[in-house]
Amino acid sequence: GTRDATALEMVGVTRRFGGFTALEEVSLSIAPGTLHAIIGPNGAGKTTLFNILTGRLRPTAGRVLVNGRPAHQSPEHRRVAMGVARSFQVTSLFQDLTVRENVRLAASGRRLRRALSMWRPVEHDHAGLARAGEVLDQVGLDRVAERRAAELSHGQQRLLEVAMALAPRPRILLLDEPTSGMGVDDIPAMESLLARLAGTHTVVMIEHNMALTMRVADRITVLVSGRVLTSGPPEQIQSDVEVRRAYLGG
Ligand code: ADP
Numbered sequence: 001g002t003r004d005a006t007a008l009e010m011v012g013v014t015r016r017f018g019g020f021t022a023l024e025e026v027s028l029s030i031a032p033g034t035l036h037a038i039i040g041p042n043g044a045g046k047t048t049l050f051n052i053l054t055g056r057l058r059p060t061a062g063r064v065l066v067n068g069r070p071a072h073q074s075p076e077h078r079r080v081a082m083g084v085a086r087s088f089q090v091t092s093l094f095q096d097l098t099v100r101e102n103v104r105l106a107a108s109g110r111r112l113r114r115a116l117s118m119w120r121p122v123e124h125d126h127a128g129l130a131r132a133g134e135v136l137d138q139v140g141l142d143r144v145a146e147r148r149a150a151e152l153s154h155g156q157q158r159l160l161e162v163a164m165a166l167a168p169r170p171r172i173l174l175l176d177e178p179t180s181g182m183g184v185d186d187i188p189a190m191e192s193l194l195a196r197l198a199g200t201h202t203v204v205m206i207e208h209n210m211a212l213t214m215r216v217a218d219r220i221t222v223l224v225s226g227r228v229l230t231s232g233p234p235e236q237i238q239s240d241v242e243v244r245r246a247y248l249g250g
Pocket of ligand 1 (some may be wrong): 017021040041042043044045046048049175
């Protein structure tokens with residue numbers, strides 16, 4: 001039915017910081033299995049919106065729904081249980097552990113803590129190890145699985161962040177600028193991963209690379225000064241005069 005038609009929804013979300021309104025009456029509706037990009041100039045409120053979706057920030061007013069269920073009062077860890085995951089940050093990778101060990105930790109966070117509390121060796125966590133193997137294949141890091149995270153290129157580290165987010169099998173994936181800081185040589189691997197994820201997950205991403213966004217997104221929402229300027233398929237956004245004006249600042 002129509003209730004199931006939305007994986008993630010924001011209804012009239014407003015967020016104030018003191019007297020400043022960073023988001024005003026923002027409504028978004030994201031269909032399951034689509035890739036939805038949020039774009040907009042600096043200061044538009046993209047990060048604030050993202051943090052409200054992940055549960056890091058509460059809205060001042062309005063609602064967030066995950067699969068039709070209210071989520072705006074749920075903290076980040078409860079949203080993970082609802083199937084929502086955000087990509088890890090390079091800064092939270094374990095640089096001295098191997099790529100495989102990083103993903104395994106992400107896959108079995110809870111199981112691993114249980115194993116440690118029972119003084120069982122971590123090696124017995126077969127499920128986490130198996131899941132790590134699957135995810136590394138999926139993101140194309142299988143060939144560097146035994147390297148230390150610190151030895152990866154920046155682009156590979158960004159892929160590892162996504163792999164760690166995918167490890168616990170979320171249905172909804174939130175990606176904050178997946179290609180930021182990447183050299184041109186690293187971007188194709190991320191673009192191809194994003195295109196593949198778009199078929200299997202609901203993805204919401206903030207992204208500055210406009211050409212890539214136009215190629216991989218099913219829908220794009222343009223945020224300007226804390227409001228939704230427009231929302232639609234890439235072809236529509238590309239030809240939108242107001243969008244161009246917002247970016248040119250005229
Ligand atoms: P974007 O990610 O699009 O650049 P942000 O969501 O980071 O935009 O910021 C939107 C506006 O909200 C900016 O003007 C920013 O200064 C303000 N803002 C964001 N977070 C805070 C905060 N914690 N306290 C005060 N102002 C904030």
